Amino acid sequence: xxxxxxxxxxxxxxxxxxxxxxxxxxxxxxxxxxxxxxxxxxxxxxxxxxxxxxxxxxxxxxxxxxxxxxxxxxxxxxxxxxxxxxxxxxxxxxxxxxxxxxxxxxxxxxxxxxxxxxxxxxxxxxxxxxxxxxxxxxxxxxxxxxxxxxxxxxxxxxxxxxxxxxxxxxxxxxxxxxxxxxxxxxxxxxxxxxxxxxxxxxxxxxxxxxxxxxxxxxxxxxxxxxxxxxxxxxxxxxxxxxxxxxxxxxxxxxxxxxxxxxxxxxxxxx
Amino acid sequence: xxxxxxxxxxxxxxxxxxxxxxxxxxxxxxxxxxxxxxxxxxxxxxxxxxxxxxxxxxxxxxxxxxxxxxxxxxxxxxxxxxxxxxxxxxxxxxxxxxxxxxxxxxxxxxxxxxxxxxxxxxxxxxxxxxxxxxxxxxxxxxxxxxxxxxxxxxxxxxxxxxxxxxxxxxxxxxxxxxxxxxxxxxxxxxxxxxxxxxxxxxxxxxxxxxxxxxxxxxxxxxxxxxxxxxxxxxxxxxxxxxxxxxxxxxxxxxxxxxxxxxxxxxxx
Numbered sequence: 001x002x003x004x005x006x007x008x009x010x011x012x013x014x015x016x017x018x019x020x021x022x023x024x025x026x027x028x029x030x031x032x033x034x035x036x037x038x039x040x041x042x043x044x045x046x047x048x049x050x051x052x053x054x055x056x057x058x059x060x061x062x063x064x065x066x067x068x069x070x071x072x073x074x075x076x077x078x079x080x081x082x083x084x085x086x087x088x089x090x091x092x093x094x095x096x097x098x099x100x101x102x103x104x105x106x107x108x109x110x111x112x113x114x115x116x117x118x119x120x121x122x123x124x125x126x127x128x129x130x131x132x133x134x135x136x137x138x139x140x141x142x143x144x145x146x147x148x149x150x151x152x153x154x155x156x157x158x159x160x161x162x163x164x165x166x167x168x169x170x171x172x173x174x175x176x177x178x179x180x181x182x183x184x185x186x187x188x189x190x191x192x193x194x195x196x197x198x199x200x201x202x203x204x205x206x207x208x209x210x211x212x213x214x215x216x217x218x219x220x221x222x223x224x225x226x227x228x229x230x231x232x233x234x235x236x237x238x239x240x241x242x243x244x245x246x247x248x249x250x251x252x253x254x255x256x257x258x259x260x261x262x263x264x265x266x267x268x269x270x
Numbered sequence: 271x272x273x274x275x276x277x278x279x280x281x282x283x284x285x286x287x288x289x290x291x292x293x294x295x296x297x298x299x300x301x302x303x304x305x306x307x308x309x310x311x312x313x314x315x316x317x318x319x320x321x322x323x324x325x326x327x328x329x330x331x332x333x334x335x336x337x338x339x340x341x342x343x344x345x346x347x348x349x350x351x352x353x354x355x356x357x358x359x360x361x362x363x364x365x366x367x368x369x370x371x372x373x374x375x376x377x378x379x380x381x382x383x384x385x386x387x388x389x390x391x392x393x394x395x396x397x398x399x400x401x402x403x404x405x406x407x408x409x410x411x412x413x414x415x416x417x418x419x420x421x422x423x424x425x426x427x428x429x430x431x432x433x434x435x436x437x438x439x440x441x442x443x444x445x446x447x448x449x450x451x452x453x454x455x456x457x458x459x460x461x462x463x464x465x466x467x468x469x470x471x472x473x474x475x476x477x478x479x480x481x482x483x484x485x486x487x488x489x490x491x492x493x494x495x496x497x498x499x500x501x502x503x504x505x506x507x508x509x510x511x512x513x514x515x516x517x518x519x520x521x522x523x524x525x526x527x528x529x530x531x532x533x534x535x536x537x538x
């Protein structure tokens with residue numbers, strides 16, 4: 001008999017709130033971060049070139065709103081993968097991982113459920129942080145578009161969690177000091193072509209982008225930023241693709257985590 | 271061997287051994303840096319008509335290389351305290367009457383290895399995008415001088431963060447924000463003369479802008495905003511001042527830590 005799933009989720013939620021309460025700078029940086037990313041890109045672009053060229057190359061109606069939403073997606077994806085994938089590593093650093101393994105609750109249940117509220121909260125913050133910017137540039141329509149993006153991020157979160165668990169399993173088995181698969185986050189974002197058209201990437205990376213959920217979120221965001229009213233049929237196709245990826249990644253993740261749990265129990269966790 | 275030579279030997283050995291032991295982390299760090307930079311570089315290139323890419327590429331490439339000096343110092347010296355503190359190493363060092371400061375300074379070796387390796391890969395990405403001319407340099411001596419001065423400043427900054435994180439919790443994301451802001455406002459990405467006047471006056475008071483001007487002079491002969499001699503003088507004085515402050519700050523913080531303990535929080 002182990003702890004109930006709802007109790008683990010509740011503990012994870014309170015843990016996250018306590019962490020944010022004790023570290024208000026972190027809360028501040030979560031809000032300011034997407035704006036800074038957008039600022040960096042726009043400032044660099046404006047100093048080196050012009051906005052008109054960007055608008056033309058990406059074929060979008062509102063480049064500022066698009067870059068802001070893109071930064072929100074970048075931050076949300078980063079928060080989700082980081083929160084879930086580094087949770088096991090963090091417990092190992094603190095020396096609490098062996099205790100978690102000794103409790104009657106299955107280790108994978110704790111490692112999957114505990115970071116979930118944090119991932120949900122931080123990804124929501126990543127998108128909602130750009131809401132004032134969206135309202136400023138496009139009024140209520142901008143806010144509506146951003147909420148569609150948020151919905152897509154939630155849908156994209158399900159396969160991303162599966163992917164993060166696979167990453168966590170690899171890290172546990174390899175016994176390295178940091179998350180050895182951290183490069184996957186920027187790789188996923190690179191092939192998702194958040195800030196540039198996908199055709200600038202080599203063909204191999206263009207094909208690779210099809211297996212990562214963020215590509216579909218970015219594609220939908222581009223639709224939202226291109227048209228004043230986005231085409232809903234196309235958005236549904238994105239939703240189906242995300243559903244398929246959810247089933248695939250979470251299936252692989254459950255096998256990977258059980259396997260790594262067995263290996264880690266055999267060889268030790270420190 | 272003298273006592274100091276033994277110490278240096280031990281620290282270098284420790285960090286090289288760790289680098290080898292955690293080789294996957296090392297490779298992961300290099301890949302992570304390259305991929306993040308490529309995302310932003312590709313984004314920024316979309317603002318420039320393709321025929322002008324080769325003109326802006328050397329400035330962007332060296333801007334990125336200089337920014338990596340800053341970023342690796344922040345994360346591999348300042349940010350590493352997260353691991354150092356979580357593992358209880360500060361107390362362990364103090365109990366054996368050893369200062370943790372030289373151990374943290376030794377992390378510069380790891381940072382430099384990562385900077386050099388990832389810079390080579392970034393240069394490869396740029397060569398692929400704009401051609402091999404991007405790698406040409408006018409005067410290697412000025413590039414080297416600028417980088418040494420920049421390196422002294424960034425290592426000192428990394429040490430400030432490491433020392434302060436023994437007393438206060440600095441969220442990692444805040445360090446990232448400071449890094450990003452320094453890329454533009456610190457005059458690393460863009461020559462000072464190209465910045466709008468308001469931003470330029472801010473950049474002039476950020477130390478990194480001055481060695482960056484020397485590096486750009488060495489790369490493409492771009493005349494530094496304050497003149498070459500002035501920039502060399504200012505950069506040398508600032509680099510020495512920053513290194514001295516780092517030494518004094520560590521001394522003060524360690525005295526405080528011995529009396530009151532480490533206050534750093536686990537998650538930073």
